[in-house]
Amino acid sequence: xxxIPVSEAQQRLLALARPRATEMAPIGACxxxxxxxxxxxxxxxxxxDLSAMDGYAVRAAEWPGPWTCVDESRAGTATPHALAxxxxxxxxxxxxxxxGADAVLIQENALRxxxxxxxxxDPLPPGRHVRPRGQDFARGAALLNPGSRIGPAQIAxxxxxxxxxxxxxxxLRVALLSTGDELVPPGAPVxxxxxxxxxxxxxxxxxxxxxxxxxxxxxxxxxxxATVAALRRAAGADIIVSTxxxxxxxxxxxxxxxxxxxGTLDFxxxxxxxxxxxxxxxxxxxxxxxxxxxxVSAFVTAHLFLLPLVRHLFGDPAxxxxxxFLPTTTALSxxxxxxxxxxxxxxxxxxxxxxxxxxxxxxxxxxADCLIVRPPNAPDVLAGAIVPTLPIRD
Numbered sequence: 001x002x003x004i005p006v007s008e009a010q011q012r013l014l015a016l017a018r019p020r021a022t023e024m025a026p027i028g029a030c031x032x033x034x035x036x037x038x039x040x041x042x043x044x045x046x047x048x049d050l051s052a053m054d055g056y057a058v059r060a061a062e063w064p065g066p067w068t069c070v071d072e073s074r075a076g077t078a079t080p081h082a083l084a085x086x087x088x089x090x091x092x093x094x095x096x097x098x099x100g101a102d103a104v105l106i107q108e109n110a111l112r113x114x115x116x117x118x119x120x121x122d123p124l125p126p127g128r129h130v131r132p133r134g135q136d137f138a139r140g141a142a143l144l145n146p147g148s149r150i151g152p153a154q155i156a157x158x159x160x161x162x163x164x165x166x167x168x169x170x171x172l173r174v175a176l177l178s179t180g181d182e183l184v185p186p187g188a189p190v191x192x193x194x195x196x197x198x199x200x201x202x203x204x205x206x207x208x209x210x211x212x213x214x215x216x217x218x219x220x221x222x223x224x225x226a227t228v229a230a231l232r233r234a235a236g237a238d239i240i241v242s243t244x245x246x247x248x249x250x251x252x253x254x255x256x257x258x259x260x261x262x263g264t265l266d267f268x269x270x271x272x273x274x275x276x277x278x279x280x281x282x283x284x285x286x287x288x289x290x291x292x293x294x295x296v297s298a299f300v301t302a303h304l305f306l307l308p309l310v311r312h313l314f315g316d317p318a319x320x321x322x323x324x325f326l327p328t329t330t331a332l333s334x335x336x337x338x339x340x341x342x343x344x345x346x347x348x349x350x351x352x353x354x355x356x357x358x359x360x361x362x363x364x365x366x367x368a369d370c371l372i373v374r375p376p377n378a379p380d381v382l383a384g385a386i387v388p389t390l391p392i393r394d
Contacts, residue, residue, distance in 0.1 A: 244293025
């Protein structure tokens with residue numbers, strides 16, 4: 001099977017599954033999810049003309065007074081009594097304006113003698129220090145569009161608009177398999193020839209910002225029966241992700257095991273560095289991704305394929321990572337036939353290539369906050385050239 005470009009592989013992967021069906025979730029369970037339908041206001045906000053300051057509700061045309069204070073309005077009360085000419089009401093921030101008043105004389109500019117109030121500052125125009133009804137939004141207004149991700153501000157807006165639940169995509173279940181005879185659990189003794197299994201923990205951390213459940217099915221030896229059994233344990237997950245065993249060696253068993261359980265292969269091998277051996281397909285209602293076992297390659301391919309797939313299933317209308325364009329502070333060598341993703345760091349001066357680009361250097365990956373993207377067969381570029389860059393860390 002020929003190597004395919006990254007962009008083609010991404011589009012083919014997203015085409016393997018549609019966003020999940022809609023469910024209504026309580027507002028407290030919506031953070032981090034994507035809206036599946038529009039959200040409209042069920043009420044006006046503010047619900048009435050409200051005072052923006054502490055002071056006195058007055059008729060602006062009666063400035064500078066005097067007024068007789070006959071009432072009090074505070075937040076949490078219904079509409080107060082109407083004011084007759086020459087009357088005012090003590091009022092507090094967020095309280096409803098009494099009928100007959102159209103401005104607030106702030107308490108710093110008011111002189112009070114018993115119930116007699118006069119103004120001590122410049123004239124008041126109508127509407128001063130008043131938040132009119134529906135200023136933020138009116139009943140029926142479109143507030144949030146489908147495909148919007150729900151964060152703290154969107155939750156506050158939805159609640160103020162009268163909603164206690166929102167239409168969202170369901171939580172996802174992602175199953176992880178780590179293959180390789182050499183792997184030992186995190187924190188276990190590491191005998192000669194062994195390697196701590198870091199991929200599952202890394203991928204779980206990458207998936208942590210998304211609502212859902214990550215199931216680690218454990219370490220899988222390089223054995224056909226064991227690999228098939230591990231895949232069967234992962235059956236039913238929205239996404240099944242394996243790391244390792246995706247290449248062409250005698251002990252790379254993920255592809256034949258996937259086909260043995262009835263999986264349908266869509267593509268295999270990407271024209272990219274690092275991360276060429278990547279498998280994608282479907283098994284029942286699950287999307288399967290076989291990532292490379294090298295942690296750096298697994299990270300890069302997860303960033304380019306797994307995370308976009310997750311966003312796509314949640315209904316994100318633009319799930320693919322979007323590059324930013326920055327000047328490189330160092331010269332870059334010509335690239336080969338594969339698209340390259342080079343670890344780098346950003347600064348006020350631009351983007352700087354890290355010295356180590358070895359695919360086995362996890363220390364360099366931990367230092368990086370972005371990837372410089374080098375298209376296939378790109379020529380040398382000098383320092384100062386603008387290059388596409390993918391952020392990988394906030």
